[in-house]
Amino acid sequence: MGLLLLLTYTLLSSWRMVDAQRSFTIRNITLTIEPSTDVTRDTNVTLRCKAIISSSGPEALSRKYAIYKDSYLIYNKTSNTSQDLLYPLPEVRVSNIGEYKCKITIKDKEMTSEAEKLTVKGLSKPLLTFNKTVVSEQEVVTATCTAPGETGHLYFFFYKDSKEIQNYQVNSNQSEATFLFSSVGMHKIHCTYAVLVKTESFKSGESNSVSVSVKELSIKPVLEIYPQSKIYEGEKLNILCIIRELQPSSESIHLYLSQGTHLLSTGSIKVNHSMVALAKDPGDFECSLEIGNVIKVVTEKVSVTELFSAPTLTMSPAEVFQKEYMTLTCKSERFATERLNKEELTYTLEQATTSMTSSNTGVFPIKALQYDFNYTCVARAKGIMKRSETLTVRPKVSVSTPKMSVVGRAVLGQPFRIICQSDTGSLPINYTLLRDYSPLSTTSVKQPNQQAIFTVTINKPDEISRYMCEAKNSNKEGSLSKRLNAAVIVPLSHPTLTVIPKLSEISEGDDLYLICGINGTPPVTFKWYRVGNEQPLLTNTTNTNSTYYQIHKLSKEHSGIYYCEAVNHANNLVRSEKVTIDVQLALWKKALIAGFCLLLVLVLVVVCVLYFRSKRVRVPRAAVSVWSERPPEAVHDELSSVVSSEPDVEYTEVVHPQPVDPAKVPLRKGTDTVYSELKNSPHGAADPHDYGSVEYTALNGEQPEINHYHPNINSYQDLPVPVD
Ligand SMILES: *[C@@H]1O[C@H](CO)[C@@H](O)[C@H](O)[C@H]1NC(C)=O
Ligand SMILES: *[C@@H]1O[C@H](CO)[C@@H](O)[C@H](O)[C@H]1NC(C)=O
Ligand SMILES: *[C@@H]1O[C@H](CO)[C@@H](O)[C@H](O)[C@H]1NC(C)=O
Ligand SMILES: *[C@@H]1O[C@H](CO)[C@@H](O)[C@H](O)[C@H]1NC(C)=O
Ligand SMILES: *[C@@H]1O[C@H](CO)[C@@H](O)[C@H](O)[C@H]1NC(C)=O
Ligand SMILES: *[C@@H]1O[C@H](CO)[C@@H](O)[C@H](O)[C@H]1NC(C)=O
Numbered sequence: 229m230g231l232l233l234l235l236t237y238t239l240l241s242s243w244r245m246v247d248a249q250r251s252f253t254i255r256n257i258t259l260t261i262e263p264s265t266d267v268t269r270d271t272n273v274t275l276r277c278k279a280i281i282s283s284s285g286p287e288a289l290s291r292k293y294a295i296y297k298d299s300y301l302i303y304n305k306t307s308n309t310s311q312d313l314l315y316p317l318p319e320v321r322v323s324n325i326g327e328y329k330c331k332i333t334i335k336d337k338e339m340t341s342e343a344e345k346l347t348v349k350g351l352s353k354p355l356l357t358f359n360k361t362v363v364s365e366q367e368v369v370t371a372t373c374t375a376p377g378e379t380g381h382l383y384f385f386f387y388k389d390s391k392e393i394q395n396y397q398v399n400s401n402q403s404e405a406t407f408l409f410s411s412v413g414m415h416k417i418h419c420t421y422a423v424l425v426k427t428e429s430f431k432s433g434e435s436n437s438v439s440v441s442v443k444e445l446s447i448k449p450v451l452e453i454y455p456q457s458k459i460y461e462g463e464k465l466n467i468l469c470i471i472r473e474l475q476p477s478s479e480s481i482h483l484y485l486s487q488g489t490h491l492l493s494t495g496s497i498k499v500n501h502s503m504v505a506l507a508k509d510p511g512d513f514e515c516s517l518e519i520g521n522v523i524k525v526v527t528e529k530v531s532v533t534e535l536f537s538a539p540t541l542t543m544s545p546a547e548v549f550q551k552e553y554m555t556l557t558c559k560s561e562r563f564a565t566e567r568l569n570k571e572e573l574t575y576t577l578e579q580a581t582t583s584m585t586s587s588n589t590g591v592f593p594i595k596a597l598q599y600d601f602n603y604t605c606v607a608r609a610k611g612i613m614k615r616s617e618t619l620t621v622r623p624k625v626s627v628s629t630p631k632m633s634v635v636g637r638a639v640l641g642q643p644f645r646i647i648c649q650s651d652t653g654s655l656p657i658n659y660t661l662l663r664d665y666s667p668l669s670t671t672s673v674k675q676p677n678q679q680a681i682f683t684v685t686i687n688k689p690d691e692i693s694r695y696m697c698e699a700k701n702s703n704k705e706g707s708l709s710k711r712l713n714a715a716v717i718v719p720l721s722h723p724t725l726t727v728i729p730k731l732s733e734i735s736e737g738d739d740l741y742l743i744c745g746i747n748g749t750p751p752v753t754f755k756w757y758r759v760g761n762e763q764p765l766l767t768n769t770t771n772t773n774s775t776y777y778q779i780h781k782l783s784k785e786h787s788g789i790y791y792c793e794a795v796n797h798a799n800n801l802v803r804s805e806k807v808t809i810d811v812q813l814a815l816w817k818k819a820l821i822a823g824f825c826l827l828l829v830l831v832l833v834v835v836c837v838l839y840f841r842s843k844r845v846r847v848p849r850a851a852v853s854v855w856s857e858r859p860p861e862a863v864h865d866e867l868s869s870v871v872s873s874e875p876d877v878e879y880t881e882v883v884h885p886q887p888v889d890p891a892k893v894p895l896r897k898g899t900d901t902v903y904s905e906l907k908n909s910p911h912g913a914a915d916p917h918d919y920g921s922v923e924y925t926a927l928n929g930e931q932p933e934i935n936h937y938h939p940n941i942n943s944y945q946d947l948p949v950p951v952d
């Protein structure tokens with residue numbers, strides 16, 4: 229037994245091994261649709277899946293087939309025959325439309341066929357049925373729409389009188405809809421459906437049309453209003469809202485009585501409402517009945533005749549100033565003479581919270597308050613009260629005395645602006661500019677930020693006080709300002725530059741005054757200039773009409789051309805004539821130079837005399853110079869005795885044609901030093917830090933360098949100048 233089992237096992241496993249080792253190849257697989265890929269509804273369609281396999285053994289290999297529709301697996305089967313796989317699609321529908329594929333799997337190999345598309349034409353006609361075709365208003369009916377024999381995803385549409393009203397998506401071949409008809413009469417209903425395939429939908433034709441007849445409910449509301457003829461304000465109105473032909477019903481019944489949007493009363497069978505007729509209310513009464521889902525409405529228009537019209541409140545005059553008297557009139561324009569005597573009508577003015585005045589005529593003389601106030605009046609007759617619209621009285625404020633002022637500055641001969649302004653007063657205000665009480669021009673100020681500005685020109689300073697202005701905002705006399713009082717700026721004229729001392733007498737060491745004078749209104753800004761300098765020498769603003777520029781201790785350098793300028797608030801710049809200042813040498817200096825020259829001539833004469841004498845006595849010796857032979861002390865002594873106690877080396881060297889030290893020699897330097905020393909001598913000792921003195925010292929400092937290179941030229945060039 230065990231041996232037999234072993235043998236069977238061996239046999240089986242060897243067959244399996246053979247099967248496992250068999251080599252094969254899937255050569256091709258195709259899917260075909262029979263009888264055609266394009267069929268009509270109800271055709272019996274077969275999908276044929278044919279695979280071509282090459283294998284080494286005689287037996288067919290076990291194979292797995294799978295059929296896909298639009299990539300979804302719809303069928304699979306394992307087969308061990310080489311026959312084609314057939315998959316039937318009996319009586320195809322639109323829902324069978326799609327792309328079909330077949331896949332074969334043998335061991336670990338698989339192959340998928342190309343897709344074939346099946347198209348099915350034709351949809352069945354939908355069928356519509358109602359569970360009741362004659363209904364009353366509030367009844368609900370059920371409609372059923374069927375798509376005979378159709379499968380797949382379906383969409384059902386219901387139409388009432390050719391208008392789509394409902395739709396449903398279902399997965400079956402029928403759909404139900406319920407209807408409630410709100411309007412009485414015949415209604416035609418039909419339906420359609422659509423089959424959804426992938427993203428496409430295939431729409432069916434229309435179903436049979438079903439006529440549903442909707443009958444009106446016999447129950448209805450009735451509205452009765454008493455009195456029925458002409459109704460006047462204040463009369464009593466009886467309004468009845470009831471149900472006629474009431475039939476027993478399971479539904480609950482509600483009655484609503486309303487006037488416009490205002491609900492007056494409610495009830496279940498009867499509503500009895502009474503009210504006073506008022507003209508202002510909208511006269512549409514409405515009685516509505518609610519039974520189940522049905523609402524039935526009946527309306528009636530009631531016109532109520534006014535007993536008297538709402539009063540209007542008017543004031544006279546149309547404008548009133550604070551605390552002035554005015555008249556307020558309260559009047560109803562129309563009243564029903566057939567029902568009302570004029571005497572029955574009374575008017576009340578609601579003036580303030582406390583006091584009220586009553587009158588039959590409706591005329592109220594009152595005094596205006598000082599602030600805005602709202603007035604209303606009330607007319608009363610036969611228990612009816614009518615209020616006027618609010619009248620806001622805005623008492624005007626009288627204009628205050630205006631003030632005049634000048635914008636900027638008033639300049640003689642130039643146009644300037646004058647503002648005329650009142651601090652208080654209701655707009656508009658008319659401002660009039662007056663000159664000697666005669667009006668020149670008028671400006672009407674209408675906005676709070678507006679100003680009355682006038683432009684005038686005056687030619688004499690006192691002319692400004694001839695101007696006045698008047699402010700007026702009522703028919704009464706205007707308010708007159710004071711005379712305009714403002715400083716008038718006279719433009720500058722006649723500039724003069726006066727020099728002290730006299731021009732011909734200006735010499736070194738003097739104090740010079742350049743006085744600049746002007747005609748015009750101070751403050752004046754004066755500026756002194758020297759021609760050649762861009763910057764003014766001095767700028768001075770004073771409240772006087774003249775001021776001066778002073779130069780202490782004149783020296784030669786101050787010679788030049790001077791002038792002055794002046795400007796004031798009139799902004800006209802004036803310039804004086806130019807004055808030439810020529811600073812002359814001081815008198816004592818001239819004398820000193822003259823003395824010098826005399827001395828020099830004397831020395832030369834003495835030298836010449838001595839020379840000629842010696843020539844006559846001695847034999848001439850060419851090699852020895854007269855200059856070197858003669859002791860210098862002689863000249864030196866003579867000079868030093870003339871100048872001062874201080875020995876002066878430079879003057880000694882003047883007579884040397886060949887100076888030993890050129891730096892010490894120059895005559896110019898010598899001359900300058902003399903000036904400097906003279907300045908510092910008792911004559912000029914009053915101011916040791918004098919301007920001129922410093923200048924000469926500075927010259928001293930730079931002169932030696934120049935002289936160093938041209939000692940000879942300097943010594944002869946400069947010498948004759950002071951001598952002459
Ligand atoms: C399979 O067969 C079909 C029809 O016989 C042919 O059109 C197709 O080219 C074949 N495919 C392959 C891969 O041989
Ligand atoms: C389709 O097949 C059904 C049976 O499955 C048969 O009754 C019907 O007659 C066939 N229709 C056509 C058109 O052959
Ligand atoms: C495919 O085959 C398996 C068994 O192998 C089965 O359970 C399944 O339902 C099949 N699917 C279809 C769509 O036939
Ligand atoms: C092959 O087919 C035979 C009969 O058609 C069946 O008895 C057998 O079980 C099948 N084998 C397999 C592996 O499905
Ligand atoms: C018709 O259908 C509606 C709603 O489904 C139902 O209330 C009514 O009783 C039905 N009428 C009849 C006669 O079946
Ligand atoms: C509608 O479909 C159901 C199954 O879903 C079927 O039993 C019925 O016969 C179909 N009706 C029609 C009219 O095709």
Ligand SMILES: *[C@@H]1O[C@H](CO)[C@@H](O)[C@H](O)[C@H]1NC(C)=O
Pocket residue numbers: 466468500501502
């Ligand atoms: C309605 O009520 C008034 C009193 O308010 C009464 O005179 C009148 O008769 C009533 N009308 C009805 C129909 O009940």
Ligand SMILES: *[C@@H]1O[C@H](CO)[C@@H](O)[C@H](O)[C@H]1NC(C)=O
Pocket residue numbers: 600601602618620
């Ligand atoms: C007057 O009535 C108006 C509205 O009509 C209101 O805006 C205003 O403030 C009232 N003025 C006074 C002073 O009561």
Ligand SMILES: *[C@@H]1O[C@H](CO)[C@@H](O)[C@H](O)[C@H]1NC(C)=O
Pocket residue numbers: 657658670672700701702703
């Ligand atoms: C102000 O002047 C205008 C014309 O400029 C005139 O119509 C108006 O009546 C004047 N108003 C007053 C209060 O004088």
Ligand SMILES: *[C@@H]1O[C@H](CO)[C@@H](O)[C@H](O)[C@H]1NC(C)=O
Pocket residue numbers: 745746747748773774
């Ligand atoms: C300067 O003002 C004085 C008086 O303040 C006046 O007498 C004099 O004439 C004025 N001089 C000039 C140049 O205007």
Ligand SMILES: *[C@@H]1O[C@H](CO)[C@@H](O)[C@H](O)[C@H]1NC(C)=O
Pocket residue numbers: 766767768769770772774775776
């Ligand atoms: C400007 O002038 C006034 C009046 O002439 C004089 O007192 C004042 O010193 C002057 N100022 C300068 C800076 O010269």
